[in-house]
Amino acid sequence: MTDPDVIRPDQRHLLARFWASASGFWSGPSAWRVWLLCLTAISIVIAQLAVQYQLNYWNRHFFDALELRDHAALRYTILLFFPLVAASTLLAVASVWARMTIQRSWRVYLTRRLIVSWLRDRHYRSLGHLNGTDLPRNAEHRISEDARVATDAPVDLSLSLVSSLLTLIVFFQVLANLGGTIVLEGAGLRIAIPGYLAISVLIYSGVVVTVVLVMGRRLTAVIQDQIQAEAAFRSSANLVRESGEGILLRDIEKEDRHELWLGLHNVIEHWRRLCWQLIRITFVSQTNLLLAPVIGLLLCVPKYLAGNMTLGEVTQAAAAFATVQGALNWFVDNFQRMADWRSAASRVAALLLAIDDLKENVKSHGK
Numbered sequence: 001m002t003d004p005d006v007i008r009p010d011q012r013h014l015l016a017r018f019w020a021s022a023s024g025f026w027s028g029p030s031a032w033r034v035w036l037l038c039l040t041a042i043s044i045v046i047a048q049l050a051v052q053y054q055l056n057y058w059n060r061h062f063f064d065a066l067e068l069r070d071h072a073a074l075r076y077t078i079l080l081f082f083p084l085v086a087a088s089t090l091l092a093v094a095s096v097w098a099r100m101t102i103q104r105s106w107r108v109y110l111t112r113r114l115i116v117s118w119l120r121d122r123h124y125r126s127l128g129h130l131n132g133t134d135l136p137r138n139a140e141h142r143i144s145e146d147a148r149v150a151t152d153a154p155v156d157l158s159l160s161l162v163s164s165l166l167t168l169i170v171f172f173q174v175l176a177n178l179g180g181t182i183v184l185e186g187a188g189l190r191i192a193i194p195g196y197l198a199i200s201v202l203i204y205s206g207v208v209v210t211v212v213l214v215m216g217r218r219l220t221a222v223i224q225d226q227i228q229a230e231a232a233f234r235s236s237a238n239l240v241r242e243s244g245e246g247i248l249l250r251d252i253e254k255e256d257r258h259e260l261w262l263g264l265h266n267v268i269e270h271w272r273r274l275c276w277q278l279i280r281i282t283f284v285s286q287t288n289l290l291l292a293p294v295i296g297l298l299l300c301v302p303k304y305l306a307g308n309m310t311l312g313e314v315t316q317a318a319a320a321f322a323t324v325q326g327a328l329n330w331f332v333d334n335f336q337r338m339a340d341w342r343s344a345a346s347r348v349a350a351l352l353l354a355i356d357d358l359k360e361n362v363k364s365h366g367k
Contacts, residue, residue, distance in 0.1 A: 011342065011346055013349075014345070014346040014353070015342070015349065016349075017356075018345040018346070018348055018352070021110065021114075021352055022106070022109075022150070022345075024113075025105070025106050025110065034102065034105065034106075038102065041095065041102065042159075044091055044094050045162055045163045047091050048092070049167060049170060051091060053171075054084055055088070056316055058084060059312070059316050059319055060310075061073070061077050061312060062074070062077045063310075063311045064310050064313075065077055067312065102155050103151055106151040107147060110147050110150070110151055110348075111143060114142070114147060114351065115143060117352070118139060118143065118351075118355065139351050141231065142347050142348050146348050147344075147348055150345040153344070154341065157341070161330060163327075164326075164330040167323060167327040168327040171320045171323045171324045171327070172201075172324055175195075175197040175198045176195040176197070176198040178197060178309075178313055178317045178320065179195055179196050179299075179303075180194070180195070180308075181194045181195070196299070197296075197317055197320075197321065198324075200295075201325055208332070209328065209329065212332045213332070215281065215284060216277055216280060216281045216332075219281065219335050219339065220339040220342070222273050222274050223274060223336060223340065224339055226267075226273070227344075228343070229263070229267045229269075229270040233260075233264060233267045235263075236259040236263040237260055281332075281335070285333075292321065292326075293321070293322045295321065296319070297314065297315075299321070300317050300318065
């Protein structure tokens, strides 16, 4: 049972404590190896973007050759496609290696620190009896699963953010150059809109992101509550087992069973809330997935019909439109991943703070 007088640290304090232990990985004596790996991973991201850029232009050249029925150009573009695919595949494999090597190394660093602190002076035996600390149980889960998520997610999110920013810069220029200026006439007015495709993708993405943020504004909190409910349920089941096996010197099995059933109720309730949040987000994201390429095509139709764009330029612009829109959706796409990380990092920090308090208690009693 939780002591009502216990003051729980806020999330900012928890995340600060997490980084205090985890950031040593990036600044220790061997940190140069880590940063070299990071530079390698970023270089791979840049190379992937270069290949994606070439594929975007390949799309244009292929459809232009198809429209003109140019057999020689078609043969050349078809032959060029295979090296581009091979390069893209090899870079994707290299990206997985670099990313997971960084994640594995960081996890080893953090997990070793947690294990050493947990085992030192048999802290694992005293944590459950520490007064004045709202210590969540199942410290071993925090050392294994939460430490993994807390070190995996920042690497994934950082690399995907770098990729999205670079993609946005490159393909935004592609859209601006392809679209050029469109002239709208009506009601005696003549309006020229320069870079209309680039402006359109910003407006469209702004609408999509706004709708997702409004509909999924509680997603982060709901995910965190669901993860905490799952952890509390596991902890209640563990207490029932330990009480029954006589591991814990307590005689409140009835209360433990009540907590177990209450934990199950909370898990199902939070899962239901998460389900409805994800249904809303999925409705918008799936609609956007289907609409974005089509809207890119439709925006090019007036210039194509006027003879100001080739078929290849239309398909290239539509692909670039979808690519830029996807890059602008980075925050929306990573909603759940960020929530998972905050929850895992907070849980690891709670264990670290509990061990800190235990050390302070030992020092004060030693005096």
